[in-house]
Amino acid sequence: MKVPPGVSPEDFSDALKQWEGIVGKEWVFTSDADVAMYRDAYSPFYGEEDELVASAAVAPDNVEDVQKIVKIANTYKIPIYPISTGKNLGYGGSAPAYSGSVVLDLKRMNRILEVNEKNAYALVEPGVSYFDLYRYIQEKGLKLWVDVPDPGWGSPVGNSLDRGGGYLYKEYRNHFDSHCGMEVVLANGELLRTGMGAMPGAKTWQQYKSGFGPWIDGIFSQSNFGVVTKMGFWLLPAPDSYLAGTITVPRYNDVTPLIEILDYLENTGATQGMPFLGSPLLARGPLGQAGPVPDPELTALLADPNGPSPQAMDAYAAKKGIHHWSCTLGFYGAPKANEANWEFSKEKFSAIPGAQFKDSGSMKLPLTPEQQAHFNLPEFGIPSLQMFSIGARSAANPTPGEGHIWFSPIIPRNGEAIFEANRVFRQSAKELGLPVPAFSLPTCYWNRAFIFLFGFPITHDIETNKKNRVKFQKLVKIAAEHGWGEYRTAPAHQAAVMDTYSFNNHALLRFHETLKDAVDPNGILSAGRYGIWPKHLRESKS
Amino acid sequence: MKNLFLRLILASGLIFVAQAASAQQQPSRSSAWTRATVNGEGQPKGYVQFQDYCSMCHGEGPGQPGTMALQAKYKGAQPALLSQRTDLTPQLIKLYVRNGISIMPIFRKTEISDADLDLIADYLTRNNKK
Numbered sequence: 001m002k003v004p005p006g007v008s009p010e011d012f013s014d015a016l017k018q019w020e021g022i023v024g025k026e027w028v029f030t031s032d033a034d035v036a037m038y039r040d041a042y043s044p045f046y047g048e049e050d051e052l053v054a055s056a057a058v059a060p061d062n063v064e065d066v067q068k069i070v071k072i073a074n075t076y077k078i079p080i081y082p083i084s085t086g087k088n089l090g091y092g093g094s095a096p097a098y099s100g101s102v103v104l105d106l107k108r109m110n111r112i113l114e115v116n117e118k119n120a121y122a123l124v125e126p127g128v129s130y131f132d133l134y135r136y137i138q139e140k141g142l143k144l145w146v147d148v149p150d151p152g153w154g155s156p157v158g159n160s161l162d163r164g165g166g167y168l169y170k171e172y173r174n175h176f177d178s179h180c181g182m183e184v185v186l187a188n189g190e191l192l193r194t195g196m197g198a199m200p201g202a203k204t205w206q207q208y209k210s211g212f213g214p215w216i217d218g219i220f221s222q223s224n225f226g227v228v229t230k231m232g233f234w235l236l237p238a239p240d241s242y243l244a245g246t247i248t249v250p251r252y253n254d255v256t257p258l259i260e261i262l263d264y265l266e267n268t269g270a271t272q273g274m275p276f277l278g279s280p281l282l283a284r285g286p287l288g289q290a291g292p293v294p295d296p297e298l299t300a301l302l303a304d305p306n307g308p309s310p311q312a313m314d315a316y317a318a319k320k321g322i323h324h325w326s327c328t329l330g331f332y333g334a335p336k337a338n339e340a341n342w343e344f345s346k347e348k349f350s351a352i353p354g355a356q357f358k359d360s361g362s363m364k365l366p367l368t369p370e371q372q373a374h375f376n377l378p379e380f381g382i383p384s385l386q387m388f389s390i391g392a393r394s395a396a397n398p399t400p401g402e403g404h405i406w407f408s409p410i411i412p413r414n415g416e417a418i419f420e421a422n423r424v425f426r427q428s429a430k431e432l433g434l435p436v437p438a439f440s441l442p443t444c445y446w447n448r449a450f451i452f453l454f455g456f457p458i459t460h461d462i463e464t465n466k467k468n469r470v471k472f473q474k475l476v477k478i479a480a481e482h483g484w485g486e487y488r489t490a491p492a493h494q495a496a497v498m499d500t501y502s503f504n505n506h507a508l509l510r511f512h513e514t515l516k517d518a519v520d521p522n523g524i525l526s527a528g529r530y531g532i533w534p535k536h537l538r539e540s541k542s
Numbered sequence: 543m544k545n546l547f548l549r550l551i552l553a554s555g556l557i558f559v560a561q562a563a564s565a566q567q568q569p570s571r572s573s574a575w576t577r578a579t580v581n582g583e584g585q586p587k588g589y590v591q592f593q594d595y596c597s598m599c600h601g602e603g604p605g606q607p608g609t610m611a612l613q614a615k616y617k618g619a620q621p622a623l624l625s626q627r628t629d630l631t632p633q634l635i636k637l638y639v640r641n642g643i644s645i646m647p648i649f650r651k652t653e654i655s656d657a658d659l660d661l662i663a664d665y666l667t668r669n670n671k672k
Contacts, residue, residue, distance in 0.1 A: 027652075029651070033640075034651065036641075036648075037640060037648050037649075037650040037651065038650065039648060041642045041646075041647035041648050042645075057650075059652045073580050085653070086650065087647070089647055093647065094648075094650065105650065105652050107650070107652035107653055108652050126650075131598070138585070152598065153598075198562045233669075284615040308659070373603070384598060384605075385599050385607060386605040386607070387598065387605075388607035388645060389605055389610055391607075392607040392608070392614075392644070392645055393610070393611035393612075393614040393644060394610050394611065394614050394616055395614055396615075398614060400611070400645060401644075401645070402644060402645065403645055403647075404645075495627045517544055531603045
């Protein structure tokens with residue numbers, strides 16, 4: 001049996017016995033085989049001595065038991081690491097940030113406590129997955145949509161606390177922003193409710209976010225200040241119809257006005273779904289199929305160390321008769337409004353000479369199963385795992401890795417930033433010996449900034465992983481030098497990323513540490529998560 | 543119409559993944575998983591559990607990552623659909639579920655209980671030669 005660091009075997013044994021008394025022997029895991037299931041399947045330290053692993057796991061099924069378990073951990077100063085569904089793959093999975101912690105596995109807390117159709121919200125426990133919530137809504141025939149992230153096996157609680165994103169209206173696809181009200185077990189076992197939940201008998205816990213006084217919900221995201229045991233989420237009333245419209249523009253520099261017009265349309269509510277930027281010129285084949293061999297002429301143009309020459313790119317595109325960029329908008333709601341908004345969008349984009357348009361026509365929702373086959377399901381609030389097709393073995397990817405982690409910097413929302421980021425990351429990739437990207441476009445999860453998503457392969461080869469970890473952190477630094485910061489990262493890199501948020505001698509991290517010491521003086525909760533270490537580990541770990 | 547929606551494009555990122563899919567790629571299809579649509583009546587033992595826990599990756603259709611991976615691996619020498627295999631053993635099934643394989647992660651006992659895993663193994667070995 002492993003023993004957590006800083007804990008005596010006797011104390012740990014006592015705690016395990018007490019935990020068994022609370023949840024039953026079946027739900028306290030201490031055997032090597034059982035504990036190994038809490039490894040991060042996509043760990044960048046896989047198989048190394050430094051791999052972040054649990055010493056044990058305990059899995060309560062209700063909040064009272066969470067309180068008791070946490071109290072015991074606090075008494076014996078045992079480090080614990082709460083997870084919800086444990087499927088935050090690419091950003092840490094189910095393994096603790098501080099090796100040897102006991103995983104507090106909340107997967108069994110899988111109750112959908114309330115779904116209110118009229119007011120369009122849900123209140124759920126951490127073990128509820130997006131699949132579960134979707135299924136529940138379908139079973140009850142409720143006219144509601146859940147904004148889901150790409151992998152449907154995650155939980156609304158876990159994904160939003162890690163500040164994940166989805167695909168629907170901007171008010172919903174920022175999953176943390178769409179939450180309304182939390183219940184949190186603090187390090188001393190005390191129960192806290194935020195927002196209107198702080199008022200006994202309040203009838204608006206899931207209707208009004210901020211309650212009264214400082215709004216503290218944010219400190220429980222990407223942090224280690226409490227164990228969130230319930231969260232409310234605003235759901236989207238099922239829209240009546242959908243229309244997809246794609247704009248293509250011919251010239252290299254057209255991406256700048258394309259984004260400016262897109263921003264206007266999105267921020268005035270003329271278009272609702274997450275926009276997709278694309279490039280007909282640079283397009284390859286569909287997923288899992290080998291695409292055409294890139295044209296050497298195009299490859300050479302893209303490889304210009306100063307960035308592609310707009311004139312040369314335009315001449316190439318004109319010769320091929322293919323437009324440079326595309327943007328696909330999703331319109332949701334009343335059919336006539338969607339059509340009017342698309343017409344309005346076309347008018348605006350027509351300011352770009354040569355812009356062309358095509359659309360899907362108005363489609364009644366929900367989609368039929370036949371229609372679903374042609375769409376990216378999360379854009380319709382339907383959870384799936386289809387995104388994993390990208391990393392899985394396929395004709396185009398015959399030797400897949402063992403997983404991936406994401407390098408995911410936030411960059412400014414404008415065309416110049418896309419060009420600059422491509423120049424910088426292309427040059428960095430070359431210098432670091434990484435596969436050099438042809439050209440990358442950002443994703444539009446957040447309507448006020450772009451995010452670049454680059455997958456780093458995880459292998460089971462220790463030397464390769466070691467090299468990749470160094471390269472990853474170099475990229476983090478290079479990005480920070482350009483003012484681009486990671487939005488989220490795996491525990492292996494959390495301290496390095498936090499280090500880039502260093503304004504005024506790390507005032508923000510020092511504030512986090514002050515909070516940490518106040519709300520969790522024994523430092524038992526998720527030590528090291530997001531680079532926040534408790535006092536007794538701060539010097540040795542920072 | 544389909545092309546209109548093949549648009550995840552470079553947005554899918556992955557630029558540093560050697561050999562990985564790149565520009566203009568979009569997973570093509572996958573069925574929504576919902577227990578509500580699973581009718582276990584008249585189905586073999588373990589069918590419902592397989593549908594609940596496995597079918598979102600190992601179901602039918604080209605956008606199913608598990609099915610796609612097994613097609614690429616066996617190239618028809620074995621069925622890409624796990625539910626059509628006749629050579630799997632319960633031990634192998636449990637090994638993969640509890641340890642993961644390639645990008646398929648580990649499934650813990652709080653996700654798939656030992657009892658449900660036994661049923662899944664029953665289902666996937668139902669057509670094996672006895």
